Amino acid sequence: MKLFALSTLSLALPLLLAGPGQAENPAHVQQLLETNLCYACDLSGADLSQAHLIGADLRLANLEGANLTETNLEGADLTGANLEGAVLNNAFLTNAILENANLDEADLSQADIFHAVVTGASFEGTDLTQAQIVGTPISVGGD
Numbered sequence: 001m002k003l004f005a006l007s008t009l010s011l012a013l014p015l016l017l018a019g020p021g022q023a024e025n026p027a028h029v030q031q032l033l034e035t036n037l038c039y040a041c042d043l044s045g046a047d048l049s050q051a052h053l054i055g056a057d058l059r060l061a062n063l064e065g066a067n068l069t070e071t072n073l074e075g076a077d078l079t080g081a082n083l084e085g086a087v088l089n090n091a092f093l094t095n096a097i098l099e100n101a102n103l104d105e106a107d108l109s110q111a112d113i114f115h116a117v118v119t120g121a122s123f124e125g126t127d128l129t130q131a132q133i134v135g136t137p138i139s140v141g142g143d
Helices: 002-017 026-035
Strands: 112-114 132-134
Touching: none
Parallel strands: 112 132
Antiparallel strands: none
16 A cells, blocks of 8 residues: 555656646637637736737636736726736736736736726735826725
8 A cells, every 4th residue: 555655646746846837728829819809718827928919808818827028908808807916017008997807916016007997806915016007096005
């Protein structure tokens, strides 16, 4: 029995230590980049840095852990999207719709967030360091 447990552990250990892989659906990434339409897509962990996603339909998309560094999301509809742990530093979010979106633990440092709709959005543990927030009801620090 000990030999079985030891051999099972030795086979499973490399898988446990391998770390998270990219989980995004490559077809969804291609669809988004070609059409700007990706309703309820799986883009978790995707590298979309510096993408031009102006007016993109990302409603209910899973962008958990995605890299959106320096991405232009002007006017994008992210209603109900999961952006937990996503990196949006230096992203451009003017007129973006983030209604009921999950931005918990997201990195929005140095992002430009102008006149975005954030009704019902969650920002627990979100990094807003040096973010420029204008006409958007997001509280930054303070008591």
